[in-house]
Amino acid sequence: MDLRRLTSFLAVAEEQHFGRAATRLFLSPSALTGHIQQLEREIGAALFHRAPVRLTAAGERFAQHARGLLDAVNAAMDDVAGTTGTAEDTLRIGVMAHGSAELTPAITGAFARARPHVRLVFEQLTFTEHLTALLAHRVDVAFVRPAVDDERIAVDPLTREQRIVVVPARSDYASAGELRLADVLDLPFVTVPPHTPRPFTDYLYFMEARGGEAPHRSPDHALTAHDVLTSVAAGRGAGSALSSFARYYPWPGTVCVPVVDAPWDHSVLATRAHDPNPSVRLFRALARTLAADFPEQELRSGTRPSSSSSRPGTPSPPAR
Incomplete structure (x- = not known):
C-alpha cells in the first residue's frame, strides 16, 4: 500500500x-x-x-x-x-530522467569524494515530482527541468541546451535533419497527468510559441522518459526534450530532431530555499563550480536539409 x-x-x-x-x-x-x-x-x-x-x-x-x-x-x-547517524549523514538525490546529462554523475562523484561519510540515496522522479518531492522532504536535491519560479525553491541552472523533439523513426519528421516550431506545434505530444506542474507542461508542449492554443495530445499517457519513448516508438505520439536526451536514450524506432528556432532551455539543480543542511550547501557549490565549465549542448544531426529549405515540405504527423 x-x-x-x-x-x-x-x-x-x-x-x-x-x-x-x-x-x-x-x-x-x-x-x-x-x-x-x-x-x-x-x-x-x-x-x-x-x-x-x-x-x-x-x-x-x-x-x-x-x-x-x-x-x-x-x-x-x-x-x-x-x-x-544523523539525518545530515544521508543526502537524498532526486533525478528526473537523465538529470543534467554528464554533470549528474560528475557532481555526485565530486560530492562523494569530498564527503565520503555521507550516504547518497538516489530516487527517480517522474514528470510530476520535481517540486513536490523536495517540498515533501522525500529528496534533498533534485536534478530537474525546467527552472521554476517559486519562493520555496532555490534553483541553480546547470546545462543550457538546444530543444529537440522525439518522433517515430518512420515519420517524415525523422528525415528532416532539423525542424522549426511551426513544424512541430501540431504534433500529438504524449499526455502528462493533470497535476503535472505548469512549468513542466509549458516546457514540454512549447506553450510560449502556441499563442494560447492547446497542444494536440497523443492517446498515451506518460510519467517518465521510458513512457514517452515507448509511445513514440509505437508511432502513437511525440515528445520533446533537451539535446542531451539523444545521447542517453538511443531508443530503437525513435529519432531526435533539433528544433532550431526554439529558445534553448536549462536543466537545473533544485533545492529547498534556505536549506541549512551543510551537505546540501556543499552539493550546490560543487554543482555551480562544475556547471561553469560545462559546454552548451547542441544536437548534432547526421542528416541536414539543403540550405534552401530548413523544414520538410509536407510533413506527415506520426500515426495515432
Missing part, C-alpha cells in the same frame, strides 16, 4: 476539506483526490462523504489502522536512523 495515499487520506480526515489537505501536503487538489480515489478502489469502499467532507463508517475504521501503519513506519525509520 502506497504510504503517500495513507498520508493524503489522514490529511483529509483531519482537515475535513480536500483543498486544505492539498495545501498542507503541497499537492494539487487533483493529485490528492487521485490518491483518495486510488485508495478507495484498493480497499473497495468509500472512505469519505463528499458534501460536506466527513469520514464514512468504513473511513472511520480505516483511519485507526492508517494511523497505526504510519506510526509503525515512522518508528522503524527512527530506529534505523538511530543506528546510522
Whole structure:
C-alpha cells in the first residue's frame, strides 16, 4: 500500500476539506483526490462523504489502522536512523530522467569524494515530482527541468541546451535533419497527468510559441522518459526534450530532431530555499563550480536539409 495515499487520506480526515489537505501536503487538489480515489478502489469502499467532507463508517475504521501503519513506519525509520547517524549523514538525490546529462554523475562523484561519510540515496522522479518531492522532504536535491519560479525553491541552472523533439523513426519528421516550431506545434505530444506542474507542461508542449492554443495530445499517457519513448516508438505520439536526451536514450524506432528556432532551455539543480543542511550547501557549490565549465549542448544531426529549405515540405504527423 502506497504510504503517500495513507498520508493524503489522514490529511483529509483531519482537515475535513480536500483543498486544505492539498495545501498542507503541497499537492494539487487533483493529485490528492487521485490518491483518495486510488485508495478507495484498493480497499473497495468509500472512505469519505463528499458534501460536506466527513469520514464514512468504513473511513472511520480505516483511519485507526492508517494511523497505526504510519506510526509503525515512522518508528522503524527512527530506529534505523538511530543506528546510522544523523539525518545530515544521508543526502537524498532526486533525478528526473537523465538529470543534467554528464554533470549528474560528475557532481555526485565530486560530492562523494569530498564527503565520503555521507550516504547518497538516489530516487527517480517522474514528470510530476520535481517540486513536490523536495517540498515533501522525500529528496534533498533534485536534478530537474525546467527552472521554476517559486519562493520555496532555490534553483541553480546547470546545462543550457538546444530543444529537440522525439518522433517515430518512420515519420517524415525523422528525415528532416532539423525542424522549426511551426513544424512541430501540431504534433500529438504524449499526455502528462493533470497535476503535472505548469512549468513542466509549458516546457514540454512549447506553450510560449502556441499563442494560447492547446497542444494536440497523443492517446498515451506518460510519467517518465521510458513512457514517452515507448509511445513514440509505437508511432502513437511525440515528445520533446533537451539535446542531451539523444545521447542517453538511443531508443530503437525513435529519432531526435533539433528544433532550431526554439529558445534553448536549462536543466537545473533544485533545492529547498534556505536549506541549512551543510551537505546540501556543499552539493550546490560543487554543482555551480562544475556547471561553469560545462559546454552548451547542441544536437548534432547526421542528416541536414539543403540550405534552401530548413523544414520538410509536407510533413506527415506520426500515426495515432
